[in-house]
Amino acid sequence: MRQITLPASLDQRASRALALELKDASDQGGTIILDGGEVRQVGLSGLQLLLSALRTRASGGADIQIVNASPSLKDSASLVGAFHDA
Amino acid sequence: MTPEEIQAVFLQECEEGLTNAEAALLAIRSGAFDAETINTIFRAVHSIKGGAGAFGFSALQFFTHHFETLLDKVRDGDVAIQPAVVDLLIAAFDMLTDHVAAVRGERGEPDHGAMIAALQDVLTTRRDSPAAAPAAPSGDTRVPDLAFDLDAMLGELTASAVAQEWEVSFAPAGADMRNGGDPLLLVQELIRLGGSIVRIDTDRLPPIDGFDPDQSYLSWVMRLPGALDRAAIAEVFDFVSDEARVDIQLQPVPDDATAAEEPVSLAQLQQEPQEVEVGGFPPASAIAPTPAPLAAKGAGPTIRVDLEKLDRLVNLVGELVITQSMLSQRLGSNAFTNVEEIALLDQLTRELQDSAMAIRAQPVKTVFSRIPRLVRELEATTGKRVRLEVDGEATELDKTVIERIGEPLTHLVRNCVDHGIEAPEVRAQAGKPAEGCLRLAAEHKGSRIVISVSDDGGGIDRARVRDVAVDRGIIAPDVKLSDEEIDQLIFAPGFSTARQVSNISGRGVGMDVVRQNVQALGGRISIRSEPGRGSSFALSLPLTLAIVDGMIVSVGDQSYIIPLTHVVESLRPAPGAVQRTGLGNRILNVRGTFLPVLAVGDLLGVDQAIEDPAQAVLIVVETERSGSAILMVDEIADQRQVVIKSLETHYRQVDGVAGATISGDGRVALILDVENLVGARVGGGGRQWAC
Numbered sequence: 001m002r003q004i005t006l007p008a009s010l011d012q013r014a015s016r017a018l019a020l021e022l023k024d025a026s027d028q029g030g031t032i033i034l035d036g037g038e039v040r041q042v043g044l045s046g047l048q049l050l051l052s053a054l055r056t057r058a059s060g061g062a063d064i065q066i067v068n069a070s071p072s073l074k075d076s077a078s079l080v081g082a083f084h085d086a
Numbered sequence: 087m088t089p090e091e092i093q094a095v096f097l098q099e100c101e102e103g104l105t106n107a108e109a110a111l112l113a114i115r116s117g118a119f120d121a122e123t124i125n126t127i128f129r130a131v132h133s134i135k136g137g138a139g140a141f142g143f144s145a146l147q148f149f150t151h152h153f154e155t156l157l158d159k160v161r162d163g164d165v166a167i168q169p170a171v172v173d174l175l176i177a178a179f180d181m182l183t184d185h186v187a188a189v190r191g192e193r194g195e196p197d198h199g200a201m202i203a204a205l206q207d208v209l210t211t212r213r214d215s216p217a218a219a220p221a222a223p224s225g226d227t228r229v230p231d232l233a234f235d236l237d238a239m240l241g242e243l244t245a246s247a248v249a250q251e252w253e254v255s256f257a258p259a260g261a262d263m264r265n266g267g268d269p270l271l272l273v274q275e276l277i278r279l280g281g282s283i284v285r286i287d288t289d290r291l292p293p294i295d296g297f298d299p300d301q302s303y304l305s306w307v308m309r310l311p312g313a314l315d316r317a318a319i320a321e322v323f324d325f326v327s328d329e330a331r332v333d334i335q336l337q338p339v340p341d342d343a344t345a346a347e348e349p350v351s352l353a354q355l356q357q358e359p360q361e362v363e364v365g366g367f368p369p370a371s372a373i374a375p376t377p378a379p380l381a382a383k384g385a386g387p388t389i390r391v392d393l394e395k396l397d398r399l400v401n402l403v404g405e406l407v408i409t410q411s412m413l414s415q416r417l418g419s420n421a422f423t424n425v426e427e428i429a430l431l432d433q434l435t436r437e438l439q440d441s442a443m444a445i446r447a448q449p450v451k452t453v454f455s456r457i458p459r460l461v462r463e464l465e466a467t468t469g470k471r472v473r474l475e476v477d478g479e480a481t482e483l484d485k486t487v488i489e490r491i492g493e494p495l496t497h498l499v500r501n502c503v504d505h506g507i508e509a510p511e512v513r514a515q516a517g518k519p520a521e522g523c524l525r526l527a528a529e530h531k532g533s534r535i536v537i538s539v540s541d542d543g544g545g546i547d548r549a550r551v552r553d554v555a556v557d558r559g560i561i562a563p564d565v566k567l568s569d570e571e572i573d574q575l576i577f578a579p580g581f582s583t584a585r586q587v588s589n590i591s592g593r594g595v596g597m598d599v600v601r602q603n604v605q606a607l608g609g610r611i612s613i614r615s616e617p618g619r620g621s622s623f624a625l626s627l628p629l630t631l632a633i634v635d636g637m638i639v640s641v642g643d644q645s646y647i648i649p650l651t652h653v654v655e656s657l658r659p660a661p662g663a664v665q666r667t668g669l670g671n672r673i674l675n676v677r678g679t680f681l682p683v684l685a686v687g688d689l690l691g692v693d694q695a696i697e698d699p700a701q702a703v704l705i706v707v708e709t710e711r712s713g714s715a716i717l718m719v720d721e722i723a724d725q726r727q728v729v730i731k732s733l734e735t736h737y738r739q740v741d742g743v744a745g746a747t748i749s750g751d752g753r754v755a756l757i758l759d760v761e762n763l764v765g766a767r768v769g770g771g772g773r774q775w776a777c
Binding site: 001003011012015016019020022023028042043044045048049051052055056059062063064071076078079080 | 258260263268269270273274277283286288291292294295297299300302303304614616619762
């Protein structure tokens with residue numbers, strides 16, 4: 001299992017780096033835990049990346065889980081209608 | 087039926103009538119009502135009046151007569167529905183509730199003299215609203231059919247207010263993310279303008295392998311109030327790229343608001359949505375007032391059954407499940423495996439058990455229905471203004487759980503209003519609406535139900551909580567605590583940050599008792615708080631107290647059940663990974679955190695348990711009071727639902743044991759009380775050392 005702490009600012013630049021890390025981690029197999037506790041700001045690119053990660057998992061790909069979502073991350077998730085999931 | 091039984095039925099009907107009437111009154115107060123809403127209240131009060139007369143409850147009958155008279159005039163349109171009238175109806179309703187409680191023997195008869203005078207005052211000054219009483223044609227002395235007029239007026243109001251609204255489609259392009267631009271800010275701006283998300287298209291979103299951080303994959307369809315100027319909406323998109331797609335159209339409002347498509351949720355994109363904990367502080371647009379029920383929903387025919395009979399049925403079904411399990415195991419041990427009829431019997435037994443449990447289930451509405459009055463009283467006492475939002479009140483859980491969560495829930499609500507939501511002037515200074523929002527929600531989450539009480543107040547004042555905890559010797563002055571750990575301090579016995587002890591909360595005994603009560607139900611309580619934005623308390627409760635999902639483990643020659651709600655993971659340590667501390671305790675480094683290793687065999691005095699951790703199975707468990715710990719067992723045998731049998735009924739209470747069950751081979755297996763088992767050894771403050 002690999003744990004990755006999401007950066008405070010999950011903007012386009014951060015999501016470029018994170019996308020590479022996630023692709024690398026998913027190639028290696030095993031569970032990937034994304035800790036969202038420190039996220040303070042999320043851009044569209046970062047949010048798309050997280051949704052893509054979850055979609056990957058839902059479609060039987062790498063087991064990527066997001067835990068400990070910060071309020072900022074939740075707020076951003078609400079912009080894609082995810083506020084009903086508690 | 088005996089007269090006593092008939093009277094019990096009457097009192098039960100009173101409760102149901104009061105519940106319906108209160109929901110209708112709140113709908114009127116929120117402005118979302120129609121003629122049937124008023125009829126609902128009238129019918130409830132009328133029925134109570136009839137029963138009160140039949141059983142000789144003269145005070146109740148007298149009061150309901152006056153209440154009913156005013157309701158009749160409101161129903162006929164003779165009395166306009168003005169805020170003062172609505173307040174009076176609600177106050178009269180509260181007094182009616184007191185009258186019913188007096189009939190039940192729960193309190194003395196209320197003094198209704200002033201209230202009846204107030205009801206009569208309104209009747210003598212009726213028709214005081216020009217809006218509700220259009221002038222009759224000159225010379226026509228007939229009383230107009232005001233009920234009809236009221237309906238028509240409400241219809242016009244509804245039609246004119248929500249006839250059209252803007253539908254905005256927005257598909258940003260990759261170029262919109264360059265140079266620091268972010269399309270999410272535009273979506274936020276539309277929400278700030280009063281918009282709500284109708285649909286999000288995620289079809290173009292690729293899996294991680296094909297993901298390009300510089301591309302835009304999502305698009306939104308949003309609705310905004312028709313009253314907005316189109317230019318104000320278009321202005322939001324002034325700086326989007328030419329490749330972005332923006333479409334703003336005025337659309338008629340759908341007749342059935344519920345027909346609108348639900349926004350997509352992360353749940354649709356993942357298999358185990360519970361692992362992504364979003365929620366807690368939804369944006370304002372996401373916590374739009376829950377539509378109030380306008381009329382009583384048509385329910386199917388019902389039958390009243392004595393609770394004892396139900397409990398007997400549930401117990402018998404529990405015995406059946408155990409016997410069926412024993413039969414399966416016996417047949418299996420005699421080489422009768424894969425018998426189709428046994429599989430069918432197993433399935434039928436499970437369905438029968440589920441059905442029996444469902445009979446005992448009640449909607450949380452029965453508990454939630456107490457809250458509106460409580461909030462009204464708190465508003466009056468504190469001078470704060472609170473808007474109550476309720477969601478998921480149809481969620482069902484076991485009657486016993488329902489009966490026992492009333493008190494903790496009441497205290498949490500008191501706490502949120504008293505400590506959480508700020509006074510109107512303070513809120514105004516913080517740029518918040520003067521009216522605070524208290525949100526009560528219930529939802530199923532796996533085999534549990536989560537009830538949350540959230541407010542949009544100031545959040546927990548952590549600096550003050552810490553100071554008080556130090557002052558009272560709850561924590562050492564130099565101890566370093568995370569925000570979450572500071573929040574947990576409010577559950578410490580005797581803790582209170584109230585500057586003055588009030589009669590609402592602040593005696594510092596409540597939150598401790600809340601947690602104890604919730605834990606006694608096999609539940610957990612958690613807090614999320616953000617300074618300036620509010621707090622959310624979540625009660626995670628079992629759906630029933632009769633069955634539990636458990637991991638069956640063996641220790642020596644004994645079998646034990648560990649409730650799955652505590653289990654985080656299981657692991658086999660490498661030789662030498664479990665280390666001994668100077669005090670003889672054992673610890674294991676689990677991904678950077680040292681957790682205490684507790685041998686169940688040692689804790690319960692079991693002979694012949696495996697001593698060497700490398701040969702045993704370690705189960706990481708989570709507890710409310712003591713954090714995470716590891717239970718060491720010999721092996722994991724199975725994982726299944728088990729029927730809980732009370733140990734106290736048949737023997738006595740045993741520390742560290744929550745109950746018992748009968749396993750398939752007919753032996754008794756004890757259900758471990760993980761919270762107390764770990765707490766007794768580790769202590770209440772938790773013992774985890776981060777690397």
